[in-house]
Amino acid sequence: MKDLVRMRTSLKEEIERILNEQIKMEAHSSAIYLAMAAWCDRNGFDFSAGYFYKQSNEERNHMLKLFNYVSDMGGHAISPEITNVPQDFDGFRDVFELALQQEIAVSNSINRIVGTARQLNDFATDQFMQWFVKEQIEEEYVARRAIELFDVIGEEGVGRYMIDKAIPKITYGDVEAQ
Amino acid sequence: MSNTHRLTELFANTKGTTYQCDTTNRIIIQFGETRVSLRISDFLTFKKRVDSVDIHTMIFNTDDAYDVEVIDAPRTGHLFVLGLCDLIALRDLLAGTRFVLDLNTLLNERLYSTLVF
Ligand SMILES: [Fe+2]
Numbered sequence: 001m002k003d004l005v006r007m008r009t010s011l012k013e014e015i016e017r018i019l020n021e022q023i024k025m026e027a028h029s030s031a032i033y034l035a036m037a038a039w040c041d042r043n044g045f046d047f048s049a050g051y052f053y054k055q056s057n058e059e060r061n062h063m064l065k066l067f068n069y070v071s072d073m074g075g076h077a078i079s080p081e082i083t084n085v086p087q088d089f090d091g092f093r094d095v096f097e098l099a100l101q102q103e104i105a106v107s108n109s110i111n112r113i114v115g116t117a118r119q120l121n122d123f124a125t126d127q128f129m130q131w132f133v134k135e136q137i138e139e140e141y142v143a144r145r146a147i148e149l150f151d152v153i154g155e156e157g158v159g160r161y162m163i164d165k166a167i168p169k170i171t172y173g174d175v176e177a178q
Numbered sequence: 179m180s181n182t183h184r185l186t187e188l189f190a191n192t193k194g195t196t197y198q199c200d201t202t203n204r205i206i207i208q209f210g211e212t213r214v215s216l217r218i219s220d221f222l223t224f225k226k227r228v229d230s231v232d233i234h235t236m237i238f239n240t241d242d243a244y245d246v247e248v249i250d251a252p253r254t255g256h257l258f259v260l261g262l263c264d265l266i267a268l269r270d271l272l273a274g275t276r277f278v279l280d281l282n283t284l285l286n287e288r289l290y291s292t293l294v295f
Pocket residue numbers: 026029058059062106
């Protein structure tokens with residue numbers, strides 16, 4: 001008897017389910033960053049707004065990367081419904097702390113997917129997810145550096161103005177290689 | 179066995195039987211008088227629809243609208259109109275079928291993979 005389930009897709013049901021959850025999470029991240037960009041625009045933090053617009057785009061690309069993978073493997077990729085997007089934030093620094101928290105939540109979720117893929121001997125998904133594991137190192141680094149600027153520069157006087165200007169310059173990478 | 183109609187019975191209960199056809203790669207559901215043939219992805223969608231019906235509401239809501247459930251079998255043009263007992267029987271039939279399909283995957287993975295040539 002033919003194995004019709006396997007012929008349809010290489011993804012096990014559980015893997016397909018958690019990948020679709022991750023698709024939703026990346027889309028949610030994208031929406032949150034967009035709201036943060038708007039908040040920064042409204043409050044005169046022009047450079048930070050630009051930074052969050054860029055982040056928002058990146059998150060959409062993460063979503064698409066996962067979406068294409070599920071679809072290409074014969075799975076059912078689900079176009080996500082996004083709700084619960086915060087539209088207002090307590091302050092400049094809070095925006096960045098929330099961004100870091102969001103990235104940490106994403107890292108944890110990525111790790112869980114890799115763990116499950118290994119448990120189920122799905123080495124293709126394991127390897128596919130390694131790109132995200134690496135990406136999260138960078139994402140967390142940048143988010144953490146942004147918060148550090150608040151301590152290094154200080155928010156008093158022209159502090160916030162200086163922090164805003166410094167935000168887009170944060171990059172992750174080997175200093176010597178740059 | 180005729181090569182044009184390779185049917186394997188997957189699962190049966192008091193109300194129906196399911197088969198796999200290796201010629202058309204389809205799952206055939208015989209339920210009461212109804213017979214539909216579904217592609218595997220449509221079968222899984224159909225199973226999800228049947229599983230997502232809120233049986234609790236069907237039992238405890240006295241409104242007529244909750245006496246039957248209408249479920250569309252994807253790309254067959256067929257609607258299943260199900261009372262509570264039928265729904266439970268269909269759910270059981272599809273769950274048993276899914277189990278056999280998974281068992282077959284397992285067998286293919288563990289036993290037959292070396293036999294493919
Ligand atoms: Fe992401």
